[in-house]
Amino acid sequence: MTVVIQAIVYIPLLYIILVPWLCLALVKFGRNLFFPGFFPAMASTGWLVASGLMSLVVLFVVVRSLLR
Numbered sequence: 223m224t225v226v227i228q229a230i231v232y233i234p235l236l237y238i239i240l241v242p243w244l245c246l247a248l249v250k251f252g253r254n255l256f257f258p259g260f261f262p263a264m265a266s267t268g269w270l271v272a273s274g275l276m277s278l279v280v281l282f283v284v285v286r287s288l289l290r
Contacts, residue, residue: 239276242269 245264248254254261263269 235276235280239273239280242266242273246270 242264245261248261249265
């Protein structure tokens with residue numbers, strides 16, 4: 223049961239953290255594989271800021287749990 227709950231939490235979290243940076247790299251290299259508007263939209267500033275904030279939250283939770 224805990225594996226299912228962890229998957230429900232961590233898979234979307236990893237998506238929010240990793241996909242904007244992957245899309246930014248694809249846009250910078252000029253690769254537009256499919257869904258023409260998807261990659262530039264995901265590489266926008268708002269998604270990159272959300273990704274950075276989520277990374278900080280995850281880092282805070284991990285460090286806090288290690289210091290307990």
